[in-house]
Amino acid sequence: MILAIIFFVIILDQITKYLAIGLKNGSIKLVENFMELVYVENRGAAFGILQGKKIILVFFTFFIIAALCYFLYKSRNRLSTISKVSISLIIGGAIGNLIDRVFRHFVIDFISVTFPNGYEFPVFNVADIAVVCGTFLLIIAFVKTDDFEEIQ
Numbered sequence: 001m002i003l004a005i006i007f008f009v010i011i012l013d014q015i016t017k018y019l020a021i022g023l024k025n026g027s028i029k030l031v032e033n034f035m036e037l038v039y040v041e042n043r044g045a046a047f048g049i050l051q052g053k054k055i056i057l058v059f060f061t062f063f064i065i066a067a068l069c070y071f072l073y074k075s076r077n078r079l080s081t082i083s084k085v086s087i088s089l090i091i092g093g094a095i096g097n098l099i100d101r102v103f104r105h106f107v108i109d110f111i112s113v114t115f116p117n118g119y120e121f122p123v124f125n126v127a128d129i130a131v132v133c134g135t136f137l138l139i140i141a142f143v144k145t146d147d148f149e150e151i152q
Contacts, residue, residue: 001081002072002088009092013126014099020110020125027112035113040123041106054101061098065091075147083141083148089134096127 023039030036044051072079072087079087100107109123142148 002076002084005085005088006092006095009089009127009130010096010099013093013096013130016110016126017096017100017108020108023110033114033116035111037110038112038123040109040112042109042123043106046122046128054105058098058101061094061101065094065098068094079147080141080145082137083145086134086137086141089130089137093127093130093134096130097125 020037020039023037027039028037044053045057050057068087068091072084072091076084097107107125107127109125109128111125111129112123113121115121
């Protein structure tokens with residue numbers, strides 16, 4: 001299950017980014033005045049921070065992926081399903097964006113949301129969705145399970 005989730009996220013992320021390249025010459029409105037698909041090259045991290053700091057971002061992302069994989073491997077027999085799913089989503093999303101950083105030197109973002117008050121949320125992608133959903137599930141796992149008690 002763990003590897004299936006990770007690979008599913010990576011494959012879905014890479015396919016959607018490949019399709020998003022076709023948006024370089026325009027956008028597709030999904031919901032008028034709310035959501036559209038656009039092509040953005042993000043050379044930073046979340047919300048555009050650390051622009052142009054590719055080496056730092058690659059190293060940090062690789063470190064986080066390695067740490068999560070190690071934790072998941074060492075704790076796999078005692079973790080609840082929600083914990084395994086949450087960590088798998090985070091790993092898959094992190095790998096999806098890492099692939100972009102290493103091979104394209106930027107991350108392709110393409111989902112644009114504008115709220116009714118005019119606020120334009122930073123453009124994001126499938127990998128970002130997986131990381132955010134995984135993080136929310138991880139918070140739930142922290143609260144609802146004893147999975148993260150001190151490891152013996």
